[in-house]
Amino acid sequence: MTNTNFLRGMATVNFWADDVAAARDWYAKLFGVEAYFQMPNAEHPAYVEFRIGDYEHEFGIIDRNYAPSAMQPGPGGAIVLWQVDDIHAALERLLAAGATEYDPVTPRGTTGFITASVIDPFGNVLGIMSNPHYVQILAKLTA
Incomplete structure (x- = not known):
């Protein structure tokens, strides 16, 4: 294999929540920063995103309704x-x-x-x- 930089670094990690607004608020308090992106809006978000860490990695939270159909419930x-x-x-x-x-x-x-x-x-x-x-x-x- 000639390309040793195939995976260049983590771009975004996505977490899932039944209540995206509650998850956003919990992580905002934990991180000490507000989400910089919310879709479709802050009152009824289906997706929110934070930038955190030394490299401002993207930490997203997605409404569980959009999870892949094969995803199993619970941690894993x-x-x-x-x-x-x-x-x-x-x-x-x-x-x-x-x-x-x-x-x-x-x-x-x-x-x-x-x-x-x-x-x-x-x-x-x-x-x-x-x-x-x-x-x-x-x-x-x-x-």
Whole structure:
């Protein structure tokens, strides 16, 4: 394979909710920023989007009515792991906001990779991670 940049980076992660406005408000409080995009409008959103993190990744919330027909109810599937500065503090913040533990803080080997995940109040799995590679890349890009 000659193209090593086939997957260039995460562009958007989409979560699902039966009540998009409630999910928007919960995440706005958690993130400390308001959604920058809401469709069709703020009163009755079917889709909202936040830009978060060092690279302003897009975090979308979609009305569950638009979920793929094969999607199973409840948490499952792939887990997107978001870099955090302090995994224990981040997990505590999520739990205090009303999330429930899905996977506890777990060291992955002895090289500094640590993961955890929660289920948000809307049934989505939100992963957090301490990732030495992320820190190294960010340091190179911001030097």
